Amino acid sequence: MNYKESHILILSNVARFIDLTELEKQKYLSLLTEIKVKKKSFLMQAGDVTKYEYYITKGCLKVYTIDEDGAPHISMFAVEDYWTGDIASFTTKKPTRYFIKATEDSELLGISRVNYDLLFQEIPKFERFYRILYQRSLVSYIKRSNHGISLSAEERYIEFKKKYPKVVNRITQKDLAGYIGITPEFMSKIITKVNRK
Amino acid sequence: MNYKESHILILSNVARFIDLTELEKQKYLSLLTEIKVKKKSFLMQAGDVTKYEYYITKGCLKVYTIDEDGAPHISMFAVEDYWTGDIASFTTKKPTRYFIKATEDSELLGISRVNYDLLFQEIPKFERFYRILYQRSLVSYIKRSNHGISLSAEERYIEFKKKYPKVVNRITQKDLAGYIGITPEFMSKIITKVNRK
DNA sequence: TAAAAGTCTTGAACTAGTTCATTTTTTTTC
DNA sequence: GAAAAAAAATGAACTAGTTCAAGACTTTTA
Numbered sequence: 001m002n003y004k005e006s007h008i009l010i011l012s013n014v015a016r017f018i019d020l021t022e023l024e025k026q027k028y029l030s031l032l033t034e035i036k037v038k039k040k041s042f043l044m045q046a047g048d049v050t051k052y053e054y055y056i057t058k059g060c061l062k063v064y065t066i067d068e069d070g071a072p073h074i075s076m077f078a079v080e081d082y083w084t085g086d087i088a089s090f091t092t093k094k095p096t097r098y099f100i101k102a103t104e105d106s107e108l109l110g111i112s113r114v115n116y117d118l119l120f121q122e123i124p125k126f127e128r129f130y131r132i133l134y135q136r137s138l139v140s141y142i143k144r145s146n147h148g149i150s151l152s153a154e155e156r157y158i159e160f161k162k163k164y165p166k167v168v169n170r171i172t173q174k175d176l177a178g179y180i181g182i183t184p185e186f187m188s189k190i191i192t193k194v195n196r197k
Numbered sequence: 198m199n200y201k202e203s204h205i206l207i208l209s210n211v212a213r214f215i216d217l218t219e220l221e222k223q224k225y226l227s228l229l230t231e232i233k234v235k236k237k238s239f240l241m242q243a244g245d246v247t248k249y250e251y252y253i254t255k256g257c258l259k260v261y262t263i264d265e266d267g268a269p270h271i272s273m274f275a276v277e278d279y280w281t282g283d284i285a286s287f288t289t290k291k292p293t294r295y296f297i298k299a300t301e302d303s304e305l306l307g308i309s310r311v312n313y314d315l316l317f318q319e320i321p322k323f324e325r326f327y328r329i330l331y332q333r334s335l336v337s338y339i340k341r342s343n344h345g346i347s348l349s350a351e352e353r354y355i356e357f358k359k360k361y362p363k364v365v366n367r368i369t370q371k372d373l374a375g376y377i378g379i380t381p382e383f384m385s386k387i388i389t390k391v392n393r394k
Numbered sequence: 395t396a397a398a399a400g401t402c403t404t405g406a407a408c409t410a411g412t413t414c415a416t417t418t419t420t421t422t423t424c
Numbered sequence: 425g426a427a428a429a430a431a432a433a434t435g436a437a438c439t440a441g442t443t444c445a446a447g448a449c450t451t452t453t454a
Contacts (some may be wrong), residue, residue, distance in 0.1 A: 065343065073347040075339060088336045120325070127324040128317070134331035139285045141338040142272060146262065148345025149378025150270040153441070174401065181346025186441055188403055350411070371431060383411055385433055401450070412439070420431065 001026070006034070006057035010109055013055065013081060017132040018125045027122060031115040035108045037061070043100040043108070044086065050096050052110030053085040054078075059106025060170050064178060065097050074178040077103075077167050083133065090116075103171060153182045154190050198223070203231070203254035207306055210252065210278060214329040215322045224319060228312040232305045234258070240297040240305070241283065247293050249307030250282040251275075256303025257367050261375060262294050271375040274300075274364050280330065287313075300368060350379045351387050 001022060003011065007029055014020065020028065033052070037043050043061060044050055056078050063084055064074040075098070078084035089096035090113060111119065119126050147156055157180055161168050168176070177187035198219060200208065204226050211217065217225065230249070234240050240258060241247055253275050260281055261271040272295070275281035286293035287310060308316065316323050344353055354377055358365050365373070374384035 065347075067347060071347075073343055075343050087332055091332065124321065124324075127321075127328045131324050131328040131331060134328060134335050135284055135288065138331050138335050138338060141335060141342055145338055145342035145345050146270055146272050148342050149376075150262075150264060150268075172401070179346075182440095183442060184402075185404085185443080188401095189441095192403080369431065379410095380412060381432075382413080382434085385431095386411090389433075395454100397453090399450100399452070401448105403448075404446090406445095407443085409442070410440085413437085415436095416434085418431105418433070420429105422429070423427085424425100 003029075006107060006109060009057050009081060010055050014129055018129045020123070020125070024123050024125075028119065028126075031119055032109045032111055035110050037102040037106050037108070039102050039105050041102055043102065044096060045099050046097050047095050048089075049093055050086045050089040052112055053083065053087070053090055053116065054108045054110050056080055056082050056084065057107045057109060059102060059104045059108075060167075061100050061102050061106055062171070062175055062178075063098055063100050066099065072099075072178045073181065074175060077164070077171060077175075077179065079167060079170070083137075103175070148181065153180055153186065154194065156180050157187075157190055157194065200226075203304060203306060206254050206278060207252050211326055215326045217320070217322070221320050221322075225316065225323075228316055229306045229308055232307050234299040234303050234305070236299050236302050238299055240299065241293060242296050243294050244292050245286075246290055247283045247286040249309055250280065250284070250287055250313065251305045251307050253277055253279050253281065254304045254306060256299060256301045256305075257364075258297055258299050258303055259368070259372055259375075260295055260297050263296065269296075269375045270378065271372060274361070274368060274372075274376065276364060276367070280334075300372070345378065350377055350383065351391065353377050354384075354387055354391065 010032070011020070011025055011029075014028070032055075035043070035052075035054070037059075043054065046066065058080060061078045061084065062074050063076045063078060063086075064072045066072050076082075076084065078100075084100065086096040086098045088094070089098075093113075147159060151159065157176075160176070160180065173187055173191065174184040177184045180187065182190075207229070208217070208222055208226075211225070229252075232240070232249075232251070234256070240251065243263065255277060258275045258281065259271050260273045260275060260283075261269045263269050273279075273281065275297075281297065283293040283295045283297075285291070286295075290310075344356060348356065354373075357373070357377065370384050370388065371381045374381045377384065379387075
C-alpha cells in the first residue's frame with residue numbers, strides 16, 4: 001500500500017512499540033484527522049475543552065500557560081514526530097489551562113476522544129502503545145520536574161541545548177526563557193555568558 | 198476468596214481502571230513479592246539496577262537524587278496506595294540515579310521485571326491499567342514541572358499542603374525543603390511566615 | 395520598502411533564595 | 425531517662441534572578 005508522507009511518519013512512530021497488520025494500519029489511519037495551522041494561530045486556548053490529541057508531522061508549536069501576572073510559562077515545544085495536547089482536559093473533558101500556538105506553519109494528525117476510545121476497542125494493542133509512550137514521557141517529565149527545582153537557570157539552558165539541539169535554532173530567545181522559567185532579559189545575559197566561554 | 202489486607206488494597210487500586218476475574222486476581226497476586234523495609238533503610242540506592250516496581254501498602258518513603266554538591270533533591274514521597282520505583286532503570290536495566298529510603302517502617306508489594314513482562318502476556322488488560330496509571334502520573338508531573346519553573350517557593354509550599362495535607366505531618370521540614378527545592382533554612386522561614394498570616 | 399511591532403541587549407536598583415554560624419528544640423539511642 | 429544526634433529557628437552577609445528603562449537590531453505588515 002502507498003501511504004502519504006504524514007501517514008508514513010505516524011506509522012513508523014507507532015511501529016517503535018507495536019506491530020500492526022496492513023488492515024490495522026488502515027483502520028488506525030481512518031481514525032485520524034488532518035489539521036493545518038498557520039504560524040501564530042492557535043490549536044487550543046485556555047478555557048477550551050480539548051477535542052484532540054495531536055501528532056506533529058511538520059512545523060513547530062509551543063504549549064504554554066499564562067499566569068495571573070500575564071507571564072507565559074512554556075511546558076513544551078512540539079516539533080515533527082512529537083505528540084502533544086492536554087491529556088488532562090482530553091480525558092476529563094474539563095476546560096484546559098493551556099494555549100497551543102504554532103510558531104511555524106504546521107501540519108498535524110489529530111485523534112478525537114471518540115476515536116481514541118474506539119481505537120482501544122478495535123485494536124487493543126494500542127493500550128500497549130500508549131502505555132509505553134506515556135511511560136517514556138513520564139521518565140522525561142520526572143527528570144524535568146527535578147531539574148526545575150534543582151538546577152540553576154544556566155544549567156537548565158545547557159541541558160536544553162544538549163537535549164534539543166535542533167529546536168534551539170527554531171525558537172525565539174524569549175520563548176526559550178519561558179521554557180527555562182526565567183525572564184527574557186536574564187536569558188539574554190545567560191546566553192551571552194555561556195557563548196563567551 | 199479471603200485476601201490479606203495488603204492484597205485487598207492493591208486489588209482495589211487496580212480495580213479503579215480494570216476489572217479482573219477471580220482467577221486473574223490470583224494470578225496477579227502470585228506475581229507479586231512482599232517486601233518490608235525498616236525506617237532509615239534503603240529500598241534502592243544510586244548505582245543499583247532496580248529489580249522491582251513498588252506499591253506501598255504501609256509506611257512512607259522518600260525518593261531522591263543527590264547532586265554533585267551532596268544536596269538531596271526529593272522527587273516524591275510515597276505513602277500507602279502509591280506506586281513508586283524508577284521506571285527508567287526498571288525498563289532499560291541501566292543503573293538508577295535514585296535513592297529510595299523509608300522514613301517510617303514500611304511494607305510494599307514489588308513486581309519484578311520478569312513478572313511485569315509476564316503480566317502483560319498473561320493478562321493483557323494490564324496494558325490498559327498501566328496506560329491509565331501512567332497517563333495520570335504524567336498529568337501530575339507535567340503540572341509539577343510547570344510549578345517548579347513558574348511558582349515561588351512559598352507558592353509551591355502552599356500547593357504541596359493543599360495537594361498532600363496528610364503527608365505534610367509525616368515528613369521532616371528538611372525533607373519538605375528537599376522536595377520544594379530550597380534550603381531547610383529558607384523552608385523554616387517560609388513556614389513561619391505562612392503560619393503567621 | 396517604509397513604518398510598525400516585536401525581539402534582543404545592557405545597566406542599575408531591587409527581591410527571593412542561599413550560605414554560614416549559632417542557639418534552641420526535638421528525636422533517637424543505649 | 426541521660427547523652428548524643430538530628431532538626432528547626434534566627435540573623436547577617438551574600439548571589440541568582442527580577443524589574444524597569446532605554447536603545448539597537450530584526451521581522452512583519454501594509
